[in-house]
Amino acid sequence: MIVYYGSTKKFDQFTIETAVPQLPNGIDTIGFWLTSDINSAKPFAVGIETVIEKSKTEFWDDGEPKVVQYDKPVSGYIYRVFMDDPNLKEYVSYDLFMQDRDQYCDYFGTGKRNLTWKDQATLLNKDEANSLFRKNLIKKGFEGIVIRNMILKNEVTDLYGIFSKDALYIADVSPVDDKE
Numbered sequence: 813m814i815v816y817y818g819s820t821k822k823f824d825q826f827t828i829e830t831a832v833p834q835l836p837n838g839i840d841t842i843g844f845w846l847t848s849d850i851n852s853a854k855p856f857a858v859g860i861e862t863v864i865e866k867s868k869t870e871f872w873d874d875g876e877p878k879v880v881q882y883d884k885p886v887s888g889y890i891y892r893v894f895m896d897d898p899n900l901k902e903y904v905s906y907d908l909f910m911q912d913r914d915q916y917c918d919y920f921g922t923g924k925r926n927l928t929w930k931d932q933a934t935l936l937n938k939d940e941a942n943s944l945f946r947k948n949l950i951k952k953g954f955e956g957i958v959i960r961n962m963i964l965k966n967e968v969t970d971l972y973g974i975f976s977k978d979a980l981y982i983a984d985v986s987p988v989d990d991k992e
Contacts, residue, residue, distance in 0.1 A: 813895045815846035815972055818856030818988065820888035826977040837910065837929050838938040842946055843956055843973040844980060846893055852969035857888040857988035892984040898955035898974060909959050916941040916948075946975055955979060 823830040831844050834856075839845075847853045863884050866877040903909040910929045918941070921933030935941070949957065956974040964971060974980060 813897055814983070815848060815893050815895055816850045816853035817844075817846045817891040817893055818853035818858075818888065819891065820857060820859045820861070820886045822889050822985065825982065826980050831977075838935050839913070839942065839973070841939055842913075842942045843975045844977060846895075846972045846974065846980075847964065847967075848970035848972070849967070850890060850892075852964050852967040852971075853890055854988055855965040855967075857890055859886050859888070860884065861886045887988050889985050890988050891982055892986075894981040894983045895972070895974065895979055896981075898979050899953055900956050900958045900972070901949050901952075901954040903957060903959045904961075906959055906962050909957065913941065913945045916944040950975060 817831070819830065821830055826844050834840065835845060860883045862881060864879060864881045867880045868877070870878040870880065872878060903912070914928045916937075917929070918936045919927035919929075919931065919933035920936050921927045921931055927933040929935075955976065956972060956979070959971045959973075961968055962971040
């Protein structure tokens with residue numbers, strides 16, 4: 813099966829440091845997240861990098877250059893990734909996926925008991941909840957999850973969360989600008 817991953821960084825293999833996209837509701841640390849189509853991966857390959865450097869035009873009274881900070885647009889890469897048909901827990905909607913995950917989550921909020929992700933309360937134990945959720949699925953024999961027809965950055969895609977980097981093989985890497 814071929815899936816796609818967008819990143820502002822270039823790398824040769826998936827690691828925890830290189831493969832953490834910004835996903836909603838703190839689900840990013842459940843696994844390595846990939847999409848079923850290239851267009852859904854593109855927004856993750858474009859971003860902003862904060863640059864700190866010595867100024868070429870601004871100087872202190874003693875002649876030393878001032879240090880300036882600015883945001884610079886970054887265009888990254890689209891990874892075409894081969895996955896060898898892992899055993900996936902299938903969710904027909906994001907809502908059902910989040911309901912399953914919520915049993916491991918502790919939320920902070922006012923006025924209501926038994927908060928869920930829909931209450932937009934503060935998740936207090938993201939990493940622990942994601943770890944417990946992942947371990948429970950692994951115990952049941954799953955190697956990852958697939959959320960069908962997920963709306964992600966204005967694109968509809970199947971979103972894959974794979975638990976082990978060993979199941980992912982990078983087949984091709986291209987600059988996102990080449991994929992227009």
